[in-house]
Amino acid sequence: MNVQSKNWLEIGRLEDIPPRGARKVKLGSVTIAVFRSANDEVFALEDNCPHNAGPLSEGIVHDDCVTCPLHNWVISLKSGEPQGADEGAVRRYSVELADGVIRLCTSPIEPFNGDAHE
Amino acid sequence: MTQAINRQKLVIIGNGMAPGRMLEHLLDMDANAFDITIFNSEPRVNYNRLMLSPVLSGEKSYEEIITHDDVWYAQHGICLHKGEKITQIDSVTKQVTSESGRIAAYDKLVIATGSSPFILPIEGADLNGVVTYRDLDDVETMLVAAKSGGHAVVIGGGLLGLEAAAGLKQQGMEVTVLHLMPTLMERQLDEAAGYLLAQAFERLGITVLTKASTKRIITEDGCVSAIELEDGRILDASMVVMAVGIRPSAALAKDAGCDVNRGIIVNDAMQTSVADIYALGECVEHNGMCYGLVAPLYDMAKELAKTLLGEAGNYQGSVTATKLKVTGIDLYSAGDFAQGNDREEIVLRDASAGVYKRLVLKDNRIIGAVLYGETSDGPWFFDMLKKQTDISEMRETVIFGQAYQGGAQVDPMSAVAALADDAEICGCNGISKQTICAAIKEKGLTSLDDVRAHTKASASCGSCTGLVEQLLAYQLGDSYNPQAVTPICPCTDLGHDEVRRLIIAKGLRTIPQVMQELEWKSSCGCAKCRPALNYYLVCAWPGDYADDYQSRFINERVHANIQKDGTYSVVPRMWGGMTSSNQLRAIADVVDKFNIPSVKVTGGQRIDMLGITKDDLPAVWEDLGKAGFVSGHAYAKGLRTVKTCVGTDWCRFGTQDSTGFGIRLEKFMWGSWTPAKLKLAVSGCPRNCAEATCKDIGVICVDSGYEIHFGGAAGLEIRGTEVLCTVPTEDEALEYIVALTQMYREQARYLERIYKWAQRIGFDEIRDRLMNDTAARKAYFERFVESQKVAQVDPWEERVSGHDAHEFVPLATISSEAAE
Numbered sequence A: 001m002n003v004q005s006k007n008w009l010e011i012g013r014l015e016d017i018p019p020r021g022a023r024k025v026k027l028g029s030v031t032i033a034v035f036r037s038a039n040d041e042v043f044a045l046e047d048n049c050p051h052n053a054g055p056l057s058e059g060i061v062h063d064d065c066v067t068c069p070l071h072n073w074v075i076s077l078k079s080g081e082p083q084g085a086d087e088g089a090v091r092r093y094s095v096e097l098a099d100g101v102i103r104l105c106t107s108p109i110e111p112f113n114g115d116a117h118e
Numbered sequence B: 001m002t003q004a005i006n007r008q009k010l011v012i013i014g015n016g017m018a019p020g021r022m023l024e025h026l027l028d029m030d031a032n033a034f035d036i037t038i039f040n041s042e043p044r045v046n047y048n049r050l051m052l053s054p055v056l057s058g059e060k061s062y063e064e065i066i067t068h069d070d071v072w073y074a075q076h077g078i079c080l081h082k083g084e085k086i087t088q089i090d091s092v093t094k095q096v097t098s099e100s101g102r103i104a105a106y107d108k109l110v111i112a113t114g115s116s117p118f119i120l121p122i123e124g125a126d127l128n129g130v131v132t133y134r135d136l137d138d139v140e141t142m143l144v145a146a147k148s149g150g151h152a153v154v155i156g157g158g159l160l161g162l163e164a165a166a167g168l169k170q171q172g173m174e175v176t177v178l179h180l181m182p183t184l185m186e187r188q189l190d191e192a193a194g195y196l197l198a199q200a201f202e203r204l205g206i207t208v209l210t211k212a213s214t215k216r217i218i219t220e221d222g223c224v225s226a227i228e229l230e231d232g233r234i235l236d237a238s239m240v241v242m243a244v245g246i247r248p249s250a251a252l253a254k255d256a257g258c259d260v261n262r263g264i265i266v267n268d269a270m271q272t273s274v275a276d277i278y279a280l281g282e283c284v285e286h287n288g289m290c291y292g293l294v295a296p297l298y299d300m301a302k303e304l305a306k307t308l309l310g311e312a313g314n315y316q317g318s319v320t321a322t323k324l325k326v327t328g329i330d331l332y333s334a335g336d337f338a339q340g341n342d343r344e345e346i347v348l349r350d351a352s353a354g355v356y357k358r359l360v361l362k363d364n365r366i367i368g369a370v371l372y373g374e375t376s377d378g379p380w381f382f383d384m385l386k387k388q389t390d391i392s393e394m395r396e397t398v399i400f401g402q403a404y405q406g407g408a409q410v411d412p413m414s415a416v417a418a419l420a421d422d423a424e425i426c427g428c429n430g431i432s433k434q435t436i437c438a439a440i441k442e443k444g445l446t447s448l449d450d451v452r453a454h455t456k457a458s459a460s461c462g463s464c465t466g467l468v469e470q471l472l473a474y475q476l477g478d479s480y481n482p483q484a485v486t487p488i489c490p491c492t493d494l495g496h497d498e499v500r501r502l503i504i505a506k507g508l509r510t511i512p513q514v515m516q517e518l519e520w521k522s523s524c525g526c527a528k529c530r531p532a533l534n535y536y537l538v539c540a541w542p543g544d545y546a547d548d549y550q551s552r553f554i555n556e557r558v559h560a561n562i563q564k565d566g567t568y569s570v571v572p573r574m575w576g577g578m579t580s581s582n583q584l585r586a587i588a589d590v591v592d593k594f595n596i597p598s599v600k601v602t603g604g605q606r607i608d609m610l611g612i613t614k615d616d617l618p619a620v621w622e623d624l625g626k627a628g629f630v631s632g633h634a635y636a637k638g639l640r641t642v643k644t645c646v647g648t649d650w651c652r653f654g655t656q657d658s659t660g661f662g663i664r665l666e667k668f669m670w671g672s673w674t675p676a677k678l679k680l681a682v683s684g685c686p687r688n689c690a691e692a693t694c695k696d697i698g699v700i701c702v703d704s705g706y707e708i709h710f711g712g713a714a715g716l717e718i719r720g721t722e723v724l725c726t727v728p729t730e731d732e733a734l735e736y737i738v739a740l741t742q743m744y745r746e747q748a749r750y751l752e753r754i755y756k757w758a759q760r761i762g763f764d765e766i767r768d769r770l771m772n773d774t775a776a777r778k779a780y781f782e783r784f785v786e787s788q789k790v791a792q793v794d795p796w797e798e799r800v801s802g803h804d805a806h807e808f809v810p811l812a813t814i815s816s817e818a819a820e
C-alpha cells in the first residue's frame, strides 16, 4: 500500500452511501467524493474532475467508474484516471471498509501524477 | 410541353396492382403518349393488395401499403375516379359509362377488373357477418368485428384463408379453419407439407378441420351465430370469412362483345377479340391459363405497355411460385409436384428443426419444389425450374441448397456470388440479380430502401428481402451494414427500439432484469444506457416501477440544474408565464435570505435563481414552497414550460384564451417524464407572440378554434412546426396534445426530441394515427392520465420533507486540524 500517513478517520457506514452512488466528505478546504459501487466496494477520490473541476460525486457510477456530470468524462475509481482518449488524473485517497464502517485516510495516495500533464 | 389536344385517350377500368404496374412502364417509356383516365370501384388509390394480411394482423398500416398516392396521380396528370364502377362499355361509339352516369370516351381501353371472391351457394351466405377477403373494406370489416372478440370461422384453407385466419387470431379472435380437402393448400403443397402446416396453425392456437364441408350458416336475429357442417357438427361463429377461391371478373367484357371463357381471352399482345380493347391482370385468360398471383400480372403489364405504345408486346405465360405470408411460418412452393411414373423425388426431413423439403424431378430437371421451415433456397430452385437446368451433376446435394454446391461452406455470400446474373431475385417483380447489382453500382445505392425505390425488388410481398440484403452486402462489402441499428451504447448490441419492445414483450421490470435478460455486456451499464433504461421502465410501468435515482443525471436526481462551478440554479413554475406581486416578493425574499448571486428571466417565461449551493437547496425550496411554488422541472427530460401570450384577456387581436389554455395544459401535464425535454406554447392568434411554431408542441388560436402544431425546434436545429390538426374546442385540443405526447413518450428514443422522432417515423404516420384512429387516440390519452396519477408529486416538497436527505448533506465534515 502506498499510504504515507497513518491518519485514518471513521467517516460513516456503508449504508449511508447509496449503491452506485457517492457522498462528499469535507476535509478542510478539500472535498473528497466517497463512492460505493454496485458490489459494495468503496473508493475515494478528490471531488474534482481533471477536465474542468466538475464534482465527480454528482456523477453516475457504473462498474468501477464514474461519469462526470459536467462533460461526461469517465474516470476510473480505482486509478483516478480518465478512460479513453482523455488525459489527466484525480487525487486518490485510501478507504477501508470493516464491519460496515468506512474509514478514510486523510492524506492522498502518492505518487499523484496529475500534475505531470501540462 | 405536352400537347393535350392531340393525345390519345386511354381509359382503364379497375385500378389494381396490374394496371398500376402497367402505368409505371408506360410512363417510363413515354410520359406524354396518353391522356389517362382510370375508373375504380374501390374508393381509394392503388395499394399493395398482397400486404392486406399484415394490415389485418396489425403489423402494417394502410398508409404503409399504398403504391401510388394522390400526389402521384396529380404529378402524372392522371384522372382517377375513385369509387366509380363502370357498368357499360360501348365498343362502337368507344365510350364507357359508370354507375353514377359519368361517360368517358376512349381511343384505347384497358380492362383490369381483377377477380371476385367466390361465394359458396349455401344458406346464409348473404348474411351480415359473412365476409370475403379481397380488399381493404373487407379487412376493415374484419377488424371491426374482431374488436368484439368472438369466434371466426374461415371457410377455405388456401393461401387467403390461412392468412386471414392468422390475422384474425392475432387480433384476438378464436379461429377455426374449415377445409374441404384432406390437407391444407393442396394446390400448392404436397400432403406432408400440408400436414406440417396444419400443425403449425394448431400451435398458433387455430383449429384446423380438414375434410369439412359446410352445409349452412345459422343465424340469430339476422346475424351469424353458427355454422353447420355436412356431417352434422355445429360450430359457434360470430363471423364467417369465405375464402374458397376467386373468379375472374369478366362479365363487363363479355357484355361488350369480347371473347370470354373462364377469363377474358387475350393474345400475346394482351389484346381482346374486340378492336382497341385490351385486358390485363387476374381477369384475363391467356393460353387457357388464369393467374391468381402478381408475378404473371406484372409480366403482362410490361407487355401491354409495349403494345399500347405501338410495339407489339409478347407475353409468353408464366410459371408461378407461392409464399405464405404468416409471421413465423416459412412456406414456399413452385411448379408441379404431383406424383407420376416419369417423376422422381428428393426429400429432406429434419424433424427437430421442423424442416421439410421436396423436389420433384423429371428427366433430371426440377419441375416442382415444396419447402417448409427453411425457404431461403426457394428462388434458387425456382430459377433452375424455369430454366430447366439439368441437375444430374449435383443430384446428391441439390436438396441441401445452393450453399452446399461445389463443396463450399454454408456461406450466404458465396451463394449469392454464385447465382447466375439473370437469376431472378424478386419473383413478384421479376427482378434479376443483374438488374439489382447494376442499380447498386450505377446509382450508388446503399440500403434496402434504396434498392426497393430504384428497382422494386422486395417491394411487393417482401419475401426476398434477405436475398436483396445479401446482394447489397456482396456488392458493397464491409461498407454495408444490414442491421444498421445503432446500439444504445457499448454495453449492448441492441438499439433503443428493440430494447423498448423487449421490455414490454418480456415484461422486464427493473434495470438489472433488463441487463440480465438482454445480455448486457457490462455489469451495471453506463451513464448512457442507465438513464435511457430508467426512462423506458418509468414509461412502461407507471406506478409499479421504482424510479432508480442512481441512474438519473444529477439534475434530475437533485431537481435543480448543476452549473459550471458545481452550484445549482432553481427555476420554479410560473404557470403559463403568469406571476403576481406575492410570487415576486417571495422570490425576492429567497434571493436575499440565501444570498443568491444571480436572478434572471429565462427564455421560457419564468425566473431563474442561479448560484445556489447544494446544501442550501432544501431550505430554498421550503421557502418557495410556502409561497405556493412547485418545481419548474427546468432540468427534466419532461414537461418544461408552456409559454403563452396574453390572448383574449388583454390583446385586441386575441381569438381564444391562450393564457388560460396554456396554464391548463401545464397543470395537466407537469411532472410527466418524456424521452427528451418537452416545451409547449400557446399563441392567441397567428401573430404568434408565444413563438408556438418552433416548439415541440404549439397551439395557434384562430377564430374557429385551435390549430395544433408539432415538431418544431429552435435550439441546436431550427425548424418550423407542422400542423397536426385544427379542432374547435379547448377540450379536444387538450385531448390531441396529450395523446400526441403519450405517443411520443411510448415511441421515441431516449433524448430524441419530438421533431427528430417525427422525422424518423414520419409526420404523416403520427397524423394518421391520431386523426384517423379515434380509439387509438383515446387510448393514448388514457394511458397518459393513468401515468400522471403517480407523476404529479412536487419533487421539491418531497425533499423538503426529508426524501433523499443524504443528497444534500456531506457524509462527514472534518476540520483541517483533525486531518493533520
Ligand code: SRM
Pocket: B561, B562, B563, B569, B571, B600, B601, B602, B603, B604, B605, B606, B607, B608, B632, B634, B640, B641, B679, B713, B714, B715, B716, B717, B753
Ligand atoms: C435558463 C435558460 C436560459 C435563460 O437564461 O433563459 C436555459 C438554460 C439552459 N439550457 Fe436552454 N435554457 C433556456 C431556454 C431555452 C430555449 C428557449 C425556450 O425554451 O423557449 C431553448 C430553445 C428551444 C429548445 O428547447 O429547442 C433552449 C435550448 C437548449 C438546448 C438545445 C436543445 C435542442 O434539442 O436543440 C440545450 C442543450 C440540451 O438540452 O441538450 C439547452 C440546455 C440548457 C442548459 C440546461 C445547459 C445545461 O445542460 O446546463 C442550461 C441550464 C441553465 C440553468 O441551469 O438554468 N437549452 N433553452 C432557459 C430556461 C427556460 C426555462 O424557463 O425553463
Ligand SMILES: Cc1cc2nc3c(=O)[nH]c(=O)nc-3n(C[C@H](O)[C@H](O)[C@H](O)COP(=O)(O)OP(=O)(O)OC[C@H]3O[C@@H](n4cnc5c(N)ncnc54)[C@H](O)[C@@H]3O)c2cc1C
Pocket: B013, B014, B015, B016, B017, B018, B019, B039, B040, B041, B042, B049, B050, B051, B052, B053, B084, B085, B086, B087, B112, B113, B114, B115, B133, B134, B135, B160, B163, B249, B252, B280, B281, B282, B283, B291, B292, B293, B294, B295, B297, B323, B325, B428, B461
Ligand atoms: C389478401 C391477399 C393476399 C395476397 N397475397 C398474394 C401473394 O402473397 N402473392 C401474390 O403473388 N399474390 C397475392 N395475392 C393476389 C394478388 O393480390 C392479385 O393477383 C392482384 O392484386 C391482382 O391484380 P389485378 O390488378 O388483376 O386486380 P385487383 O388488384 O383485384 O384490382 C381490380 C380492381 O378493379 C376494380 N374493379 C373491378 N370491376 C370494376 C369496374 N367494373 N369498374 C371499376 N373498377 C372495377 C376493383 O374494385 C379492384 O380495385 C393476394 C391477394 C389477396 C386478396
Ligand code: SF4
Pocket: none
Ligand atoms: S445558450 Fe443555453 S446552453 Fe448555451 S450558454 Fe446560454 S444558457 Fe447555456
Ligand code: FES
Pocket: A049, A050, A051, A052, A053, A054, A055, A068, A069, A070, A071, A072, A073
Ligand atoms: S468537468 Fe468533468 S468532464 Fe468537464
